[in-house]
Amino acid sequence: MADISAAPVKRMPRGMFREMTRNTYAITWKELKAYFTQPMAYVVAVVFIAITGFFFVDSLSGPLPLANLYGYLREIRWVLLVLVMGAVLTMRSIAEEQKMGTLELLLTSPVRDWEIVLGKYIATLIFFYALLLLTMFYPLLLKIFASPDMGPIWTGYLGIALAGAMFLAIGILASSLTNNQIVAAVLTLGILFGLWFLYLAEGFIGGLPGSAFVYISPRSHYDALVRGILDTGSIVYFITVTISALFVATRSLESRRWR
Amino acid sequence: MIEVQNVSKFFGNYPAVEDVSFKVEKGEILGLLGPNGAGKTTIMRIITGYTPPTSGTVKVAGHDILHDSMAARAAIGYLPETVPLYTDMTVREYLLFQAAIRGVPNNKKGQRLEDVVETVRLNDYVDTHIGKLSKGFRQRVGIAQAIIHEPSVLVLDEPTIGIDPIQVVETRSLIKSLGGGDRAVILSTHILPEVSMVCGRVVIINEGRVIAEDTPANLALRLQNSRQVSADIRGPTKLVTAAIEKIPGVTSIHRESFEGHSQYIVECGVGNDCREELAKVVVANGWGLLSMQAKGMTLEEVFLELTTQEEA
Numbered sequence A: 001m002a003d004i005s006a007a008p009v010k011r012m013p014r015g016m017f018r019e020m021t022r023n024t025y026a027i028t029w030k031e032l033k034a035y036f037t038q039p040m041a042y043v044v045a046v047v048f049i050a051i052t053g054f055f056f057v058d059s060l061s062g063p064l065p066l067a068n069l070y071g072y073l074r075e076i077r078w079v080l081l082v083l084v085m086g087a088v089l090t091m092r093s094i095a096e097e098q099k100m101g102t103l104e105l106l107l108t109s110p111v112r113d114w115e116i117v118l119g120k121y122i123a124t125l126i127f128f129y130a131l132l133l134l135t136m137f138y139p140l141l142l143k144i145f146a147s148p149d150m151g152p153i154w155t156g157y158l159g160i161a162l163a164g165a166m167f168l169a170i171g172i173l174a175s176s177l178t179n180n181q182i183v184a185a186v187l188t189l190g191i192l193f194g195l196w197f198l199y200l201a202e203g204f205i206g207g208l209p210g211s212a213f214v215y216i217s218p219r220s221h222y223d224a225l226v227r228g229i230l231d232t233g234s235i236v237y238f239i240t241v242t243i244s245a246l247f248v249a250t251r252s253l254e255s256r257r258w259r
Numbered sequence B: 001m002i003e004v005q006n007v008s009k010f011f012g013n014y015p016a017v018e019d020v021s022f023k024v025e026k027g028e029i030l031g032l033l034g035p036n037g038a039g040k041t042t043i044m045r046i047i048t049g050y051t052p053p054t055s056g057t058v059k060v061a062g063h064d065i066l067h068d069s070m071a072a073r074a075a076i077g078y079l080p081e082t083v084p085l086y087t088d089m090t091v092r093e094y095l096l097f098q099a100a101i102r103g104v105p106n107n108k109k110g111q112r113l114e115d116v117v118e119t120v121r122l123n124d125y126v127d128t129h130i131g132k133l134s135k136g137f138r139q140r141v142g143i144a145q146a147i148i149h150e151p152s153v154l155v156l157d158e159p160t161i162g163i164d165p166i167q168v169v170e171t172r173s174l175i176k177s178l179g180g181g182d183r184a185v186i187l188s189t190h191i192l193p194e195v196s197m198v199c200g201r202v203v204i205i206n207e208g209r210v211i212a213e214d215t216p217a218n219l220a221l222r223l224q225n226s227r228q229v230s231a232d233i234r235g236p237t238k239l240v241t242a243a244i245e246k247i248p249g250v251t252s253i254h255r256e257s258f259e260g261h262s263q264y265i266v267e268c269g270v271g272n273d274c275r276e277e278l279a280k281v282v283v284a285n286g287w288g289l290l291s292m293q294a295k296g297m298t299l300e301e302v303f304l305e306l307t308t309q310e311e312a
Ligand SMILES: Nc1ncnc2c1ncn2[C@@H]1O[C@H](COP(=O)(O)OP(=O)(O)OP(=O)(O)O)[C@@H](O)[C@H]1O
Pocket: A259, B011, B015, B016, B034, B035, B036, B037, B038, B039, B040, B041, B042, B043, B081, B190
């Protein structure tokens, strides 16, 4: 039996790690380019910047605005916005490939399932972080004219960045479960709302199980960061959930082969 | 290069593929021939690692498709039946992406792009969005992505389906040119002439099972021996029919009466040429043999024959 080294183009000349990053990078790059060919992405970007701009202006009109920008980021509306973003930015990613059949070529190419998931995830993350970076213009603008307490702003942004990372990972997971992007979006919103409001269960259950629900919900973790508390536990929480969601998404992609 | 061994695939209780075995060697173009729903696509999906078999093993370029999947996949170029492409990419973007995920080194990607675009004659369309291409041109893009990494194994699922006749001819000669050398090619089709035009060997499958495997010429030959013989015989029809029935190997007789003689269509089983025996019988009984003709079978009929045999 001839092996592949007989082929003129040799694979894997520079080692496994190079190859892995290369595959992931290729997928990420393809996904990013896809964003810029979709009118949807532009709509999402414009709407996001506009709404966050409104949040900012609105937070300034409250009492003691300049001393503390807590109100700008703390509001549930920020979370709702990021939550919807998470659903919209990820709904296509795997579902659409399944629907169009392009997943067949992707899954039969020498790319590992996790490389596909990670590549797609990183693309959504880059897109989201780019937008988030733009909104940092608002508080920085304020800094020119006044001297607000920037600490909570930075940790608040960290909270949004981490929550966003988690929401996007769950969005990718939902997209891997179906070949209908609308179903994927609804599923993402369902899971995220469910998780977010899980903390309310404490009111009915109380005790240890109750506080477990509070821990599982991203709300308290997000809240801590927005308050300016750089809580390691909260950071670990977001990263753990993100990695777990991506792991399950990889498994779900894998299981598509068996269907 | 491709070794399929006792492969079965069940969807629930439904056997889409049952105990299929065959090999494709270097330099060979193998045709997988079968009617709709025969299991061709399922077999190709198993070979390419898209779907695991329920049982059996597949080796591609010496690598097990399940246990050494990455190496096996790296050796394969694949054109799925539906030619799935990213319609909002240009041909260039798409082929460069495929080159990247199929392991073409960065410094060779540009050259490979030029080469494959030349091979499938897409030169004037490199910067066209795939969504704007006709079906035939998309098929070319599909073939281009399948060969961009110079795979040693090429898997083409119905590569000429849905494109116009002129392009079909072009595509067939393209496939022939892609075979040969160090490459093993397997293509599926339900068009018989295609197989004799392109393939060196045919595996005919029906209802998930291999029912014949040979060169197109041999298959036709094999079936020639089981072909129909039409004979015009003058004589008492009942006696003639009875006598022909006694000839070993005869499976069926149809008679049509004409003025003064009858035409008998005699069918013989595989491996039997009953012409000689038929002539002897007629002469021995003193009847008149006015004419006798072996009805040659086209490959089309061969195929019908094979599939109906399986059902019987
Ligand atoms: N994912 C699936 N789930 C259930 N049944 C399936 C699946 N894929 C294929 N089948 C069944 O397996 C059988 C073989 O299908 P397959 O697509 O392999 O046939 P084919 O020879 O490629 O046919 P065609 O010429 O129409 O492309 C069919 O009866 C089909 O309905």
